Structure formats: C-alpha cells, structure tokens
Amino acid sequence: MRLASRTLVVVALAALPLGAQQATHTYVIVHGAWGGGWDWKTVDSMLTASGNHVYRATLTGLGERVHLATPTTDLSTHITDVENLIRYENLHDVVLVGHSYGGMVITGVADRVPDRIRRLVYVDAFLPDSGESVVTVARNSRGVRALVDSAKDGRIIPVWVPAGTPPPTDVPQPLRTFTEPLVLTNPARRQVAGTYILTVDPGKAEADDDFYPSAQRAKARGFTYYVVQSDHVVERTAPGELTAILRRTP
Numbered sequence: 001m002r003l004a005s006r007t008l009v010v011v012a013l014a015a016l017p018l019g020a021q022q023a024t025h026t027y028v029i030v031h032g033a034w035g036g037g038w039d040w041k042t043v044d045s046m047l048t049a050s051g052n053h054v055y056r057a058t059l060t061g062l063g064e065r066v067h068l069a070t071p072t073t074d075l076s077t078h079i080t081d082v083e084n085l086i087r088y089e090n091l092h093d094v095v096l097v098g099h100s101y102g103g104m105v106i107t108g109v110a111d112r113v114p115d116r117i118r119r120l121v122y123v124d125a126f127l128p129d130s131g132e133s134v135v136t137v138a139r140n141s142r143g144v145r146a147l148v149d150s151a152k153d154g155r156i157i158p159v160w161v162p163a164g165t166p167p168p169t170d171v172p173q174p175l176r177t178f179t180e181p182l183v184l185t186n187p188a189r190r191q192v193a194g195t196y197i198l199t200v201d202p203g204k205a206e207a208d209d210d211f212y213p214s215a216q217r218a219k220a221r222g223f224t225y226y227v228v229q230s231d232h233v234v235e236r237t238a239p240g241e242l243t244a245i246l247r248r249t250p
Contacts, residue, residue, distance in 0.1 A: 027097060031056075040099075071174075094116055103127055120194045125196075130182060195223055196215050
C-alpha cells in the first residue's frame with residue numbers, strides 16, 4: 001500500500017502536459033515549528049534552477065531571527081511576518097507553501113490577502129478552521145499539550161537538539177504560537193485553490209499519520225492531493241520529490 005501511494009504520485013506527475021511542467025511561479029515558503037527559512041535552502045535552489053522566484057520566510061523568533069523572540073510573539077505575529085513579506089515585496093499570484101505549523105500561518109495569510117495568492121500548498125501541515133490553535137487542531141492534542149506545559153520562559157524547547165549545537169538547527173518555539181486561536185473572517189480565502197501533500201513514514205498507514213485529519217479536510221474541500229513516502233521533514237529527506245510536485249503547481 002505504501003509503494004502504491006508513492007507510485008500514484010509519480011504517475012500523476014508524469015501524466016501532466018509539458019507546458020504545465022515548464023510553468024514558473026513565485027513561491028513563498030513558510031517553515032514549520034522550531035525551524036527557519038534555512039531548512040528550505042535545497043528546495044529553494046531546485047525551484048530557482050527551473051526559473052521560479054522563491055522567498056523563504058523566517059518567522060519572528062525562529063531561525064536567524066531567534067534573537068527577536070519575546071513572550072508576546074504569537075501566531076498573529078507570524079501571520080503578519082508573511083503578510084508583510086508579500087506586501088513589501090509587492091508579490092502577486094503567489095504559491096504560498098506552509099510546512100507543518102506553517103499551515104496555521106498560511107491559512108491566516110490567505111484570510112488577509114486572498115487576492116495575492118494563486119494557490120495554497122500544505123506540506124504535511126495543519127489545515128485549521130477559525131477558532132482552532134495548534135493545541136486543538138493537532139491529532140495528538142495530549143502530546144502537544146504536554147509540550148506546551150513543558151515550556152520555559154515562554155518558549156517550547158526542542159529537546160532533540162543537544163545543548164550547544166551550532167546553527168543552523170532547530171530553536172525554541174514561542175509558546176503563544178501554539179496556544180493562540182486562529183481568527184478567520186474573510187470568506188474569500190475559500191476561493192483560493194489548494195494542494196495538500198501528506199508525508200507518511202515507510203511502513204505506516206496513511207490513516208495513522210498525525211496529519212491525516214488535516215489531509216482529509218483538504219480532500220473534502222477539493223484540494224489537489226498527493227502522498228509522499230517520507231518522514232515529516234520531507235524538505236530534508238526527500239527534497240527532489242517534493243520539489244517535483246511544487247514545480248507542477250497549476
């Protein structure tokens with residue numbers, strides 16, 4: 001079943017017309033929790049090599065902007081980060097990509113500037129409704145709550161990173177980015193086309209994946225849907241396959 005899912009992705013890509021394969025776009029990529037724009041450098045290079053324009057956002061308090069974290073940094077801060085990138089770079093017809101936690105952010109951005117977005121692409125990401133936070137939308141809500149409860153000084157520590165690890169590496173996530181509910185007020189966001197890319201660990205069933213509920217929401221909304229056999233950090237472990245899908249964004 002796992003191999004079949006991967007084969008479906010390859011066949012679907014090969015079946016697209018040549019013109020679709022050569023189309024170029026402007027991509028804005030939003031990383032996941034604890035990460036940074038640095039994590040998408042390889043995908044950026046691959047997309048740029050095909051003539052695309054790529055902007056890798058780094059959210060406040062993360063990545064190379066880790067020194068800007070404050071106790072008030074929240075989901076709204078991160079949505080504004082990306083909204084301002086789009087506005088100040090005067091971008092239009094944007095393919096807005098969000099990985100993991102980045103799905104919360106791009107949903108909020110689509111609510112604010114739907115007229116500037118060509119397509120939303122959720123990469124193993126949360127697809128929230130209004131009023132939901134990371135804590136409430138996550139399938140493993142109890143596990144996420146445990147992370148939140150373990151926060152120190154308003155930050156969720158990435159315990160998998162050994163102390164003293166030099167950059168680039170995962171850094172503490174501002175606590176309020178996980179607890180602030182997303183507020184959506186603009187129905188025009190629902191008119192923006194969507195793609196969902198679910199990554200599933202080898203040997204694991206789709207239905208058991210942490211992001212399967214969000215993937216099901218995407219399918220119910222008519223999103224283009226792909227399954228890639230990879231762990232969650234697909235931008236690191238399968239950047240070529242991920243880029244191949246992103247390149248063929250209609």
